[in-house]
Amino acid sequence: MDLLIRNAHIVAPGEDLHGEEKDLLIRDGYIAAIGENLPSAPGLEELSYKGQCASIGWVDIGAQVGDPGLEHRETLHTAGAAAAAGGFTAVAALPNTQPVIDDKSGVQYISKNAYGKLVQFLPIGAITQGCKGLDITEMIDMQRAGAVAFSDGEKPLQHAGVMLRALEYVKAFGGLVINQPLDKLVSHGGQVHEGRVSTAMGLAGVPAIAEEIMVRRDLHLLEYAESRLHLANLSTAGAVQMVREAKSRGLQVTASVSIMNLVYDETAVADFDSNFKVMPPLRRAEDRAALLAGVKDGTIDIISAHHVPLEEEVKKLEFSYADFGVTGLETLYALSRTYLSDWLDAETLVQALAYNPRKLFGLPVPHIAVGQPAELTIFHPDMEWVYERGRVRSRSLNSPVLGQRLKGRPLGVINNNQFFSALA
Amino acid sequence: MATVQQLSTKHVLGIKYLTEADIRLIFETAQSFKEVINRPIKKVPSLRDVTVANLFFENSTRTRISFELAEKRLSADVVNFSASSSSVKKGETLLDTVNNILAMKVDMVVMRHPAPGAHHFLAKHIDANIINAGDGTHEHPTQALLDAFSMQEKVGDLAGKHIAIFGDILHSRVALSNIFCLNKLGAKVRVCGPPTLIPKHIRSLGVDVSHDVWDTLQWCDVANILRIQLERQDIKYFPSLREYGQYFGINRALLDSLGKPIVVMHPGPINRGVEIASDVADSGHSIILQQVENGVAVRMAVLYLLAAAR
Numbered sequence: 211m212d213l214l215i216r217n218a219h220i221v222a223p224g225e226d227l228h229g230e231e232k233d234l235l236i237r238d239g240y241i242a243a244i245g246e247n248l249p250s251a252p253g254l255e256e257l258s259y260k261g262q263c264a265s266i267g268w269v270d271i272g273a274q275v276g277d278p279g280l281e282h283r284e285t286l287h288t289a290g291a292a293a294a295a296g297g298f299t300a301v302a303a304l305p306n307t308q309p310v311i312d313d314k315s316g317v318q319y320i321s322k323n324a325y326g327k328l329v330q331f332l333p334i335g336a337i338t339q340g341c342k343g344l345d346i347t348e349m350i351d352m353q354r355a356g357a358v359a360f361s362d363g364e365k366p367l368q369h370a371g372v373m374l375r376a377l378e379y380v381k382a383f384g385g386l387v388i389n390q391p392l393d394k395l396v397s398h399g400g401q402v403h404e405g406r407v408s409t410a411m412g413l414a415g416v417p418a419i420a421e422e423i424m425v426r427r428d429l430h431l432l433e434y435a436e437s438r439l440h441l442a443n444l445s446t447a448g449a450v451q452m453v454r455e456a457k458s459r460g461l462q463v464t465a466s467v468s469i470m471n472l473v474y475d476e477t478a479v480a481d482f483d484s485n486f487k488v489m490p491p492l493r494r495a496e497d498r499a500a501l502l503a504g505v506k507d508g509t510i511d512i513i514s515a516h517h518v519p520l521e522e523e524v525k526k527l528e529f530s531y532a533d534f535g536v537t538g539l540e541t542l543y544a545l546s547r548t549y550l551s552d553w554l555d556a557e558t559l560v561q562a563l564a565y566n567p568r569k570l571f572g573l574p575v576p577h578i579a580v581g582q583p584a585e586l587t588i589f590h591p592d593m594e595w596v597y598e599r600g601r602v603r604s605r606s607l608n609s610p611v612l613g614q615r616l617k618g619r620p621l622g623v624i625n626n627n628q629f630f631s632a633l634a
Numbered sequence: 635m636a637t638v639q640q641l642s643t644k645h646v647l648g649i650k651y652l653t654e655a656d657i658r659l660i661f662e663t664a665q666s667f668k669e670v671i672n673r674p675i676k677k678v679p680s681l682r683d684v685t686v687a688n689l690f691f692e693n694s695t696r697t698r699i700s701f702e703l704a705e706k707r708l709s710a711d712v713v714n715f716s717a718s719s720s721s722v723k724k725g726e727t728l729l730d731t732v733n734n735i736l737a738m739k740v741d742m743v744v745m746r747h748p749a750p751g752a753h754h755f756l757a758k759h760i761d762a763n764i765i766n767a768g769d770g771t772h773e774h775p776t777q778a779l780l781d782a783f784s785m786q787e788k789v790g791d792l793a794g795k796h797i798a799i800f801g802d803i804l805h806s807r808v809a810l811s812n813i814f815c816l817n818k819l820g821a822k823v824r825v826c827g828p829p830t831l832i833p834k835h836i837r838s839l840g841v842d843v844s845h846d847v848w849d850t851l852q853w854c855d856v857a858n859i860l861r862i863q864l865e866r867q868d869i870k871y872f873p874s875l876r877e878y879g880q881y882f883g884i885n886r887a888l889l890d891s892l893g894k895p896i897v898v899m900h901p902g903p904i905n906r907g908v909e910i911a912s913d914v915a916d917s918g919h920s921i922i923l924q925q926v927e928n929g930v931a932v933r934m935a936v937l938y939l940l941a942a943a944r
Contacts, residue, residue: 398869406838410650412750412772412810417834482751528728528749530770 239627267299279308290325297620361388445490447500519606547618778811793820
């Protein structure tokens with residue numbers, strides 16, 4: 211695969227070329243030359259959108275891929291296509307499939323698949339068998355087979371004793387535990403953030419403390435176990451503050467936030483639109499501001515697409531009957547540019563989408579330098595487009611911005627000697 | 635006197651979405667219908683050729699009968715549907731059920747449904763006028779309208795009046811609709827009940843909160859006592875009906891100790907001896923049966939005004 215990328219603004223924090231505008235020549239999957247006004251050649255494809263940017267490929271840290279068992283929502287093929295269109299070259303697959311990814315063969319099923327070598331799938335093994343929250347899985351076996359981390363995914367681990375044993379057990383191989391914090395006895399049937407809006411809607415609320423109690427618990431367990439923990443998809447100001455303090459005390463904790471919680475607040479659900487029904491729920495404007503501040507000061511390391519594809523039979527329903535979750539891989543970048551352009555610079559975004567996820571999973575970090583394999587995302591911060599039904603690459607349509615005009619667009623990804631054009 | 639002669643909305647999904655002028659227009663119209671239904675010939679031809687479907691996905695006796703009577707007195711053609719006798723049990727979705735009924739050329743839908751916002755969902759997908767007859771724990775607008783209408787009859791204009799709502803506020807669509815309605819009419823509202831049955835953020839709707847029944851009775855001009863909704867409580871919010879009745883129920887001795895008359899209301903059905911003692915329900919304080927009568931007039935007004943704008 212040969213490609214000449216013209217006048218790309220390079221976003222590579224910490225590297226020499228960061229902030230410069232260069233032509234990048236890709237030949238046979240490697241960066242063959244970097245310079246200005248590199249010569250065109252007959253038959254050499256060129257990518258030359260004025261204002262385009264280039265970074266190393268982005269990595270999502272937890273998507274529902276639907277495969278195995280839920281292929282009516284997503285398959286590894288459609289998830290891969292959606293990821294490539296969204297600028298991702300790797301996607302960590304949550305274990306909440308049917309069956310659950312809770313043993314070696316499940317992990318191998320995910321890791322042997324890839325989307326045309328463009329998008330690599332990184333299996334996350336379940337912490338407990340069947341994600342039931344009771345008995346821990348064969349984590350060493352799964353790690354050897356390629357699991358990058360352990361989590362019960364959409365099912366927050368309720369049992370403190372099991373959580374403690376998981377945190378201790380993964381130390382045998384320097385493993386990582388991921389938990390999305392929510393105490394289900396406190397949230398009890400909650401549909402949206404508990405507050406002014408839920409009260410006026412007559413909907414059962416998920417109080418902020420339902421999350422914060424579990425963040426506090428997990429941090430205590432982490433400190434005791436002296437292990438590594440990632441708290442996924444935080445949504446409250448209190449949770450961000452607890453993580454900030456834990457980091458300053460030297461605990462090995464990292465955190466992420468879903469793009470939905472960065473972009474929207476509780477008022478988005480006031481019209482009972484189930485495409486804003488997500489877990490964790492959209493919270494107060496103050497929480498959203500605290501999450502943004504957390505991303506800026508590094509308390510929150512990673513922004514996730516929190517991709518949860520769902521068929522319309524479980525989504526296009528009365529609000530309280532609809533499932534939680536929306537798709538996100540294809541629209542994360544555009545949402546960030548459309549709604550957060552005053553808040554989030556390219557450098558912070560690339561740090562949160564490309565560098566920190568690799569650090570989290572201990573993956574090698576590609577470099578933008580001559581002679582290196584090309585694993586790149588090309589994106590345009592200002593290009594406008596419509597996320598139209600006909601353009602959706604995910605198998606599911608449960609997006610709050612379907613049909614909406616957006617600003618900011620991934621143009622394509624390059625990986626393993628292949629080029630995927632999102633505009634094609 | 636209202637200046638508009640038409641409602642500002644095509645549906646009545648909740649009091650939240652009505653203006654004060656809408657509410658006053660409904661009251662004014664209900665007043666004339668109240669005269670009509672007390673005549674020897676109670677029927678008017680206003681809704682002739684209008685077909686109304688009453689869709690009840692949740693049990694109801696008084697609301698369903700009240701709507702049906704209102705529709706029949708306006709000469710509408712009426713079809714009734716209730717979940718127990720329907721294909722919902724066979725797994726049909728709400729949208730499919732309603733679309734099937736609309737395919738039979740129904741103009742208006744009166745619906746009760748257990749899911750909050752079910753009517754919003756429907757309004758996005760169908761064309762008929764929709765009247766909310768109760769959606770889960772969200773709203774029950776016609777109940778609030780008939781409550782406020784009945785209060786006004788007893789105590790005059792509600793601006794500045796003290797209205798207390800007692801009981802299970804957490805699971806009550808009547809409480810929410812009452813709060814929105816009374817606020818729009820300028821009344822001062824207080825809710826009173828055990829803390830576990832009062833939503834934590836209820837003050838954000840502009841009401842006071844108390845857990846002291848006697849103090850609240852002393853404060854109020856009207857006491858609207860809500861039913862304990864045991865069917866909506868999947869976990870225990872209070873230890874026993876016995877203790878509830880003893881500490882949060884309203885009985886004659888309490889009322890007598892106030893040294894002032896107050897108006898007692900209840901949307902029904904009542905749990906005698908729990909939230910309200912029989913000697914209160916059947917007393918001269920109580921306007922429970924007037925509420926029921928006014929319910930028909932108020933629902934006639936809502937149906938008439940929506941149909942008039944078609």
